[in-house]
Amino acid sequence: MLSGSTILRVLLVLVAAAGIAGIVQFVWTRSGTPGSAVSTDMSPPVAPAPRSEASRPVPPPEPAEPAPVAPAPPASAEAPPAPVTPLPRREPVPVAPAAPATLPSPPTAAPDPAEVAAENAPPPAVALIDLNTATLAELNGLKGGGAIGRAIIGHRPYASVDQLLSKRVLNRATYQRIKDQVTVR
Known part of the structure; x- marks a missing residue:
């Protein structure tokens, strides 16, 4: 390594x-650009010859306007144009009229007190599982616990639920998820 x-x-x-x-x-x-100091040519440098007015490069002439293009000659009589067939016409689909924006609401009766109480009630209490008497299936069935039943059973008996942490049976995160579902009697 x-x-x-x-x-x-x-x-x-x-x-x-x-x-x-x-x-x-x-x-x-x-080095490949004109006028650069580095030359890729291996021949010895040659001093440039003095230029006369006649040897100066002449700029290229400006392009003239393009000549108009003559229309193409008519097609020969040998190839008649293909007949154009019209596409079938679709009939418009009738659209149902839109429903009115506001519908009258039916008269409502006074809310039933039992229904209101049921809606506002806290969630039903979960049956607490005793750590000292629960089966493996019951302990593994705890929400948020996973397969923790064997570890809990292996460290029995417990005097309190907090001993799951002090005996190092569970980590703190798992303990926080299941602590409200278990008890010790």
């Missing part, structure tokens, strides 16, 4: 190689 200093050295070599490659690419691309 590589140590930290070895990995650091390898990374340093890779960064240096990338930097050198970037510099070489920069110089190489600059």
